[in-house]
Amino acid sequence: MKLGYFPGCSLESSAREYNESLQAVAPLLDLELCEVPDWNCCGATAAHSLNHKLALALPARTLALAERAGFDELLVPCSACYSRLAATRRDLLANEALRQEITSIIELDYVGSTKVVSVVDVLGRAAPTIRAKASVPFLRKVACYYGCYLTRPASLTTCARPEDPQEMEAIVASAGATPLDWAFKIDCCGAALSVSRTATVAELAGRIVADAAERGAEALVVACPLCHTNLDLRRPAIERHRGVSYALPVLYITQLVGLALGLSERALGLHRHHVPVRFAPGAAAPAAAPKEN
Amino acid sequence: MEFAVSAFEPKLVAFVCNWCTYAGADLTGTSRIKYAPNVRLIRLPCTGRIDFMLLLQAFGKGADGVIVSGCHPGDCHYTAGNFHARRRWTLFRRLLDFVGVDLRRVHFAWVSAAEGAKWAELVNDVKTKIQALGPYDAFPKRLDGRPQPAEVA
Amino acid sequence: MPRIGVFICHCGENIGATVDAAAVAKAAGELPGVVHAVDYKYMCSDPGQNLIKEAIREKKLTGVVVGACSPRMHEPTFRRACAEAGLNAFLCEMANLREHCSWVHEKLPETTEKAIDLVRVMVEKVKRNRPLFPINVPITKTALVLGGGIAGIQAALDIANAGHPVVLVEREASIGGHMAQLSETFPTLDCSQCILTPRMVEVAQHPNIRLYTYSELESLEGFIGNFKAVIRKKARGIDEATCTGCGACIQKCPTKKIPSEFNAHLGHRTAIYVPFPQAVPNKPVIDRAHCTYYRTGKCKLCERVCPTKALRYDQEDLLVEVAVGAVVVATGYEVKGTDFFPEYGYGRYKDVITGLQFERLASASGPTLGAIRRPSDGQVPETVVFIACAGSRDPAKGLHYCSKICCMYTAKHAMLYKHKVHHGRPYVFYMDIRAGGKMYEEFVRRAIEEDQVSYIRGRVSRIYEKNGKLIVKGVDTLLNSRPVEIAADLVVLATAMVPQPDAEALAQKMKISYDGDRFLNEAHPKLRPVEMNTAGIFVAGACQAPKDIPETVAQASGAASKVIGLFSKDELSREPVVAVVNRTAPPLFSTCVGCFLCETACPYQAIEREEIKDRNGNVLKTVARVNQGVCQGCGTCVALCRSKSIDLQGFTNEQVFAELVAL
């Protein structure tokens, strides 16, 4: 299946391993990712905080380019970008005058024919394939973390039960993992304040890491580079803030699926994490895991 | 209150419901509020009873302006009668327009049994407006007397 | 030839000072058809009325116009006078010379001219009046009461005590409704069952009440005074006449783990069961969906132990037809479940319960025999959080209204908890405290002041479970919206009161109206609060809007008194201002084209369909017919009929057009 692909800025740099693992997993799940030609930044929180028009125009340009390339669906792995793009599509489809205004700003026509989908949407559909091909089941207890943009707002989420989503759980379960029931899967991690108010992030992300650890999770699973930054890269700040250290790695859901599909740690970019991806000896150690079934 | 002895005294016909506007006009009386004597009331059980033909007939018999007034939406004595009337009024307007009635001469209003002063205001207001428009000579009058609903039907 | 008499009143100075009454009478006398015209100082006085009566007799009048005050004032007076003189009351009309003329205009020639106009209009109208006669409809003096909660019980007893037969239909196996489930009731804290049970027994033993439990309304046809109801008596699986209610079958039934509806799913019942020990009637039913015999073909243990051989496994539903003259709808309410609250766990946490479940916990007859123990592990909760307005006043969840009783029962719950668990800590998250009622505010103050219930003003955002505690995240908006987190052992949601799931279907079946929330709509919120728009159908209790027991009972007695009032006469007599579809007597013919636009317009469902047949019984066409018992005379149908086949007596097209022509 052919999908339009919008990696977004962070997957080119700080979230490289998300890109790498997604690209590595895709062919095994019969997904062909075609990068949108000449895509641009969605503008993130900055744009809609400072200039309403820009917050629509930046995502609209990428959407229009994807539409022009003829994709039915556009895969947006970063959930913050996903939210911006999907919201722009929603707003422009709902308001004809606005659509016309924005198309003239971006100098491109746009009718909204390309649907915006997230990694969780796409992997969710591929769950049967993952189950069938999981040669190295990831037999660990994990806490799936959704953050904000996969479950909110109600007009954009594809989760059936936004206050207690189960979509990521279904995916990791198909890869052999045991998803835990825990309390913070939809709580905010501090997202865009990562740089400007690191202390705030230490508090918010800290609660998340702590709850997952206390409930016995062996890994946190995420589907967003911002979440990953706050839970992984900001770990020292979290540990300083709480005075506890946590050996809880944070995996992109694509990495977890990749491990189950038998891909190597390196191919999946596990070495790029701040918190080392190491597991206590147990049912299965990633990559080196013996074949279980 | 004084009324200017102007050249043109319009003839106004008001179709009103028994429960709200008729009673409201009674209250105008008991409160001794004065208004223009140009209006003649036709009492009906409900504005739902008013049909398009009645309006046409009123103009046909020499009215220069028509008032249709009943209970406020939701207060209808018959629970839904004025709701039906309201829905039809939109239709009426189009029909009246179609047969060439000057829509500025038809006034729809809500006057409740407690709005005596509002009734007086309404009549005076409509009178002034119709006065400004002048006599409704453009409408074909049939002042030949006998009621013949069939001729307009 | 018409012979019209005109009588102009001076009303002392009221008319006489502004309008030249004598001139009006004189002008009236010259109108075609007028054979008699006089003026007089006080028309409504005895001598005034006598003037009219004498003229009717002497001048053989065929119609009377009184030019005086508003017909809303004295029309009945003058119509009565006419009738006394032998003239049909509906051949009398009034011209409103006072309220609409003398009182609102100056003393000017125009004013007298207007008075003459008003009289002329009425003369033209009255010439076209027809003698009309009050409509009489016979009444079947039996009432149908739907729903056996406290509302239905109260209404049934009131009507039955007035000497009229009542058919009481209850869907469940026992009457009692929600009140039977309650522990103690605000604001007096008296035991709910103690006050309810005697009334339930009274219903069962009342000679005028025929009780159908485990039954539903199948259909309702007819109109005020003359309804035909079909009741479906669902198969109980036992013969009620033979069963003694010994309960042996219940004790022996091996299928025991069915969540008990009566205990709001906090306890269990067997497949053959009575909902609760004080049930009326105290005869079991078999729940066929769960019974092992119906599911697998094997068991019949109950039959083996029954001393009277009362079991009837092959019993079928029975349809019973009853003729009734009035209906009281008292089908009550339902409460929202905890699964309605995503942010509070979608009903996943066992210790997040509804107020109704708390009633069962606090009830001496409940699953814990009145001890407050939480469902998950039976521990006595040390900290209980009560959340008010759970689902109510929440447009995001589709319910914008206030459920009205939950402020009170939440205070009650917190109080009962404190009385039973002295060291316990009750917290109430609330938005407003609505305690308008006799001794209600005092009751809530008692909870706060004496029982030290902590009220926190703010809505809870989320509940999650951690280490066996329920973490409740709220704020105190009175403390600068400071976050408040409480680790609770039990959370009680004051969930919204909503109509029965089938409220809409039932309303449609009965052709009565309901509002956007599916509560039944009374005819007028202030002046006709217990009547429905459909004549002869009345409403009582929480099926009309959320209400507590005192209000429910008041409304039920109100509905009952309306029924008793209706039954106080043998026939219904109504003003003949009703619609008629034109008809020429045999062979029946009508200009009605059968479009039934009138049917769609009529707010009272008064339009019926009638087939016109030829001599051989072949249907020629279907035409409209007005049920005069139901028609209220609004005339909406008349305005809509394109073929002018339907007309309104007293305000016929002919009359109204004549008025216009006379202007």
Add this chain to the structure above:
Amino acid sequence: MSSASHAAPHAPTFPERVREATGESVFQCYQCGKCAAGCPLAAEMDYTPNQILRLLQLNLPEMEEEALRALSIWLCLTCETCAARCPQEVDIPKIMDHLRQESRRRGLVHPKAKDILAFYESLLASVRKGGRLHEVGLVASYKLKTGHLLQDVLLTPQLLQRGKLSLRPHKVADTDAVRRIFDRCDAAAPENKADHA
């Protein structure tokens, strides 16, 4: 129809202007506090979300200014928690967006929010230049703007070592097209010029 009208023409009030810009009415809020109870930043805010709305509900110039001077409006992360649970369906994040723009336009930005604003401006400046975000450039420019030179410095070598930061910016091919978008959006709302770069 002759019903008296009380609506004399008047200059739009602030709540009316908020409604015009966002489609949201602040009067919808009934001050239940559920938003504050769920907001991840509530503990750090000078005014909780409902209090911001309350300031606007009073419809007094000094209260309106107080809301625009609040730190809260800059702390809001657009996490949508409040909007998802608000019983009255008030879209608070949308209102917050508007308040930020208005606060910046009227020069009322809270002193402690200057960092956040600087970060947003740096980010957009970076995007204006290359169409995509250049993280190294962004962090460098942010640090220059705020003078927070030490913060995060420790992290950067780690990132570089793990191959996660590239010193050379990725750019779109048609940088001009992106620049024109910025220019047009700035022209549409000159007071909300996306970046002060």
